[in-house]
Amino acid sequence: MIRFAASFAVALGLGTAVQAQTWDMPTPYGDTTFHTVNIRDFAEDVSKATDGKLEIKVHSAGSLFPHSEIKNAVRSGQVPIGEFFLSTLSNEDLAFGVDSQPFLATSYDQAEKLWEAQKPVITKLLDKQGLMPLFSVPWPAQGLYTNGEIKSVDDLAGLRFRAYNPALEEFAALAKAAPVQVEAVDIPQAFSTGQLQAMITSPSTGANSKAWDFVDTYTKIDAWLPKNIVVVNKRAFDRLSEDEQKAVMDAAATAQTRGWEMSKKEAAEKTAEMKDNGMAIVDPSPELEQGLKKIGDEMLANWKEKASPDALEVLQAYQGN
Numbered sequence: 001m002i003r004f005a006a007s008f009a010v011a012l013g014l015g016t017a018v019q020a021q022t023w024d025m026p027t028p029y030g031d032t033t034f035h036t037v038n039i040r041d042f043a044e045d046v047s048k049a050t051d052g053k054l055e056i057k058v059h060s061a062g063s064l065f066p067h068s069e070i071k072n073a074v075r076s077g078q079v080p081i082g083e084f085f086l087s088t089l090s091n092e093d094l095a096f097g098v099d100s101q102p103f104l105a106t107s108y109d110q111a112e113k114l115w116e117a118q119k120p121v122i123t124k125l126l127d128k129q130g131l132m133p134l135f136s137v138p139w140p141a142q143g144l145y146t147n148g149e150i151k152s153v154d155d156l157a158g159l160r161f162r163a164y165n166p167a168l169e170e171f172a173a174l175a176k177a178a179p180v181q182v183e184a185v186d187i188p189q190a191f192s193t194g195q196l197q198a199m200i201t202s203p204s205t206g207a208n209s210k211a212w213d214f215v216d217t218y219t220k221i222d223a224w225l226p227k228n229i230v231v232v233n234k235r236a237f238d239r240l241s242e243d244e245q246k247a248v249m250d251a252a253a254t255a256q257t258r259g260w261e262m263s264k265k266e267a268a269e270k271t272a273e274m275k276d277n278g279m280a281i282v283d284p285s286p287e288l289e290q291g292l293k294k295i296g297d298e299m300l301a302n303w304k305e306k307a308s309p310d311a312l313e314v315l316q317a318y319q320g321n
């Protein structure tokens, strides 16, 4: 009898194990980052809507795969779903990186318009790799972190400058700074060891890295609103039941709306947090603004020269609207 009960329990256990599945989901940013919070909410929404049949287990801060490997891990099916910084794919096609062109889209309205132009094109490009975008959320506008106020682009010359994607590498080089690749989670250490002296990123990443521990000035250049994207492996998605597929798509739509709202709120809140912690929050001088715009113009001209027809289609759809 005991043996029967035990095997019965095992059979039951196995039964649920076969039905319910867990998706491991690597993400690059830390737990306090609003993108990660939004993704955990997304996972919970999927779990609720499927009565626990599909659980998404979030592995944040590059703990399962380093950021640079997340896309290929989803592509190869090592994991069914993952998040990454969209513009890191601009080496594959510039269509992925158009959101990081300085001063092309600097408000949430413009960022939304740009995403609408970008979405069909990158959906097509990702589809060729067996991937499908689920949702994409922008970071707040990117500002400049330095020690002391930067009065003109000349003041950036020679600084060890953080670059998180190819566009920012080009930007740093045009400003005669020295680009250094550092993941967001490694920012505090890179500054404390002298690897970095300046960076461009959002108030979210600035405040989450406690930027006041290593720089004293934030200049609101509001230069671009780059996005994160969550993609799913299409084969993994196709294996879900119809109800589960709907649960994922519904939760993704909700996460996209919620994520954009969170981002908008963060912009002011995190800037205030930096101010409360003693940082000077300054507007760019006209001279700095002009110098940055000149770099932006040069970058866009280079971009157009190298852009694929797909990338140009995104720019035309955005500018033509």
Ligand code: PCA
Residues within 6 Å of the ligand: 085, 139, 140, 142, 164, 183, 184, 200, 201, 202, 203, 204, 205, 226
């Ligand atoms: N934070 C991320 C990407 C853009 C942003 O605001 C980072 O700095 O890596």
